[in-house]
Amino acid sequence: MATQPLEPKDWEDLRRDLHGLLDRCVDQMRDAEDHPWQTPPPDLADRYAIGSGGDVVARVMDQVLPYHGGNTHPKFWGWVQGSGLASDLVAGIAAAVMNTNGGGRHHGINEMERAVIDWTRRKMGFDDGASGVLVAGTSQATVIALQTARVRCCPDARTDGGNTGLTVYAAEGVHNATRKAVELLGLGHEQLRLVRAKNGTIDLHALQQAIVADRASGLTPMAIVGTAGSVDLGGYDDLNGLADLTAAEGIWLHVDGAFGAWTRLADSPWRGLTDGIERADSIALDFHKWMYVGYDCGLALIADQAAHRAAFAARPSYLKGAAEGLAGGEPWFCDYGIDLSRGNRALKVWCALEMFGEEAFAAAITLNCKQAAFMADQVQARGMALAAPVVSNICVFTAAPDLPADQQSALNAQIATHLQLHHATVFSTTDVNGITCLRAAITNHRTRDHHVEQAMQAVVDTAGMLRGVIG
Numbered sequence: 001m002a003t004q005p006l007e008p009k010d011w012e013d014l015r016r017d018l019h020g021l022l023d024r025c026v027d028q029m030r031d032a033e034d035h036p037w038q039t040p041p042p043d044l045a046d047r048y049a050i051g052s053g054g055d056v057v058a059r060v061m062d063q064v065l066p067y068h069g070g071n072t073h074p075k076f077w078g079w080v081q082g083s084g085l086a087s088d089l090v091a092g093i094a095a096a097v098m099n100t101n102g103g104g105r106h107h108g109i110n111e112m113e114r115a116v117i118d119w120t121r122r123k124m125g126f127d128d129g130a131s132g133v134l135v136a137g138t139s140q141a142t143v144i145a146l147q148t149a150r151v152r153c154c155p156d157a158r159t160d161g162g163n164t165g166l167t168v169y170a171a172e173g174v175h176n177a178t179r180k181a182v183e184l185l186g187l188g189h190e191q192l193r194l195v196r197a198k199n200g201t202i203d204l205h206a207l208q209q210a211i212v213a214d215r216a217s218g219l220t221p222m223a224i225v226g227t228a229g230s231v232d233l234g235g236y237d238d239l240n241g242l243a244d245l246t247a248a249e250g251i252w253l254h255v256d257g258a259f260g261a262w263t264r265l266a267d268s269p270w271r272g273l274t275d276g277i278e279r280a281d282s283i284a285l286d287f288h289k290w291m292y293v294g295y296d297c298g299l300a301l302i303a304d305q306a307a308h309r310a311a312f313a314a315r316p317s318y319l320k321g322a323a324e325g326l327a328g329g330e331p332w333f334c335d336y337g338i339d340l341s342r343g344n345r346a347l348k349v350w351c352a353l354e355m356f357g358e359e360a361f362a363a364a365i366t367l368n369c370k371q372a373a374f375m376a377d378q379v380q381a382r383g384m385a386l387a388a389p390v391v392s393n394i395c396v397f398t399a400a401p402d403l404p405a406d407q408q409s410a411l412n413a414q415i416a417t418h419l420q421l422h423h424a425t426v427f428s429t430t431d432v433n434g435i436t437c438l439r440a441a442i443t444n445h446r447t448r449d450h451h452v453e454q455a456m457q458a459v460v461d462t463a464g465m466l467r468g469v470i471g
């Protein structure tokens with residue numbers, strides 16, 4: 001039978017090959033500990049050159065699957081990266097077959113995305129007047145939230161660009177996503193006021209003063225960005241304090257809760273870190289970090305659905321809705337964000353929650369906090385030093401506190417690289433008080449206490465080995 005050239009030559013051959021691929025994928029995920037990051041071979045670019053030909057399924061198994069980013073491994077704690085779930089296999093296969101465009105129209109995705117947003121809304125304590133949209137991640141969610149704030153602040157913003165004197169406030173150390181969003185909205189990052197922080201928490205008095213000063217010079221304070229889980233040290237702003245202030249000042253309160261918002265699911269004392277988050281006007285958070293769901297998936301959650309729609313909805317004639325038929329259905333998520341065409345992000349979150357249950361996520365998040373505390377104990381017991389107290393799931397430390405600052409920095413950076421190359425353990429680094437430190441952000445459901453112990457022993461051993469070289 002002659003086939004269309006964009007169809008498989010033989011579906012039964014493909015079926016057989018896919019069974020092999022599925023077995024390989026299930027093995028790789030089940031045995032994640034045996035599959036750490038490895039340096040990609042130097043000729044990978046050549047192997048990937050378009051037009052190389054050959055059996056794609058076999059090439060994916062041999063040349064693609066091994067060269068992942070390492071974040072599926074139980075001893076991966078670099079940056080803030082999620083570990084991926086077996087439910088992603090279910091969702092990925094089904095999503096590929098359905099090829100859903102979730103921008104609008106009347107099909108299952110609308111209900112599923114609504115269910116995911118509704119569950120999250122309840123966990124965050126927003127009432128049922130809230131709305132949301134699944135996006136690539138917190139970076140995009142921040143743009144959506146701040147654009148919503150901007151249009152509420154200046155209803156003309158969509159028409160003529162609106163007020164040029166808008167200002168945004170956040171603690172120094174706020175994630176770069178906020179700066180990017182402020183730039184993208186055309187405010188310019190000089191309009192982002194970086195307010196002093198004390199122990200990783202925004203100084204409310206300094207914040208108030210900055211607002212007063214800006215108003216006095218004729219500017220319009222538009223939004224305060226509170227952080228729930230700062231990227232470097234895992235600090236949490238006093239969200240109730242921020243909510244009191246924004247309520248009194250009539251300013252939008254946005255919370256960057258990329259990973260830290262999920263302490264809402266954790267046990268005490270970690271849950272208390274996000275008390276007050278329910279009073280925010282908007283939250284940006286990720287499923288792909290501390291909910292462990294496969295990349296990519298974040299959420300912009302907006303307390304006031306009307307404000308959310310007002311910032312994005314527009315239906316030109318080619319997108320007209322209808323009472324019934326495929327052009328029916330509400331909501332159309334294109335009315336709530338940047339994208340018109342959108343993949344099926346809801347399915348992998350839904351599969352995760354339905355496969356494991358929300359209690360399993362709560363337990364994993366709580367466990368990661370305990371593991372960070374355990375890591376801090378290990379740091380101190382082994383003669384190393386914390387760069388800052390562990391608040392939830394981030395532990396930042398220096399391996400050799402006895403050395404001068406520059407030598408500590410060099411040593412810690414080399415330890416990070418050495419462990420990545422040799423021990424399947426991934427820390428990243430960050431600078432605290434002028435010293436480059438080792439940093440672990442535990443957003444990994446595969447991590448067990450013995451992994452933490454092994455890794456800390458490896459840090460000590462590597463430090464001992466490298467000290468000779470550096471000293």
Ligand SMILES: *Cc1c(COP(=O)(O)O)cnc(C)c1O
Binds near residue numbers: 080177229231
């Ligand atoms: C990761 C992160 C972001 C950016 O989120 P993406 O999902 O990578 O776009 C923003 N804020 C914080 C605190 C983060 O950790």
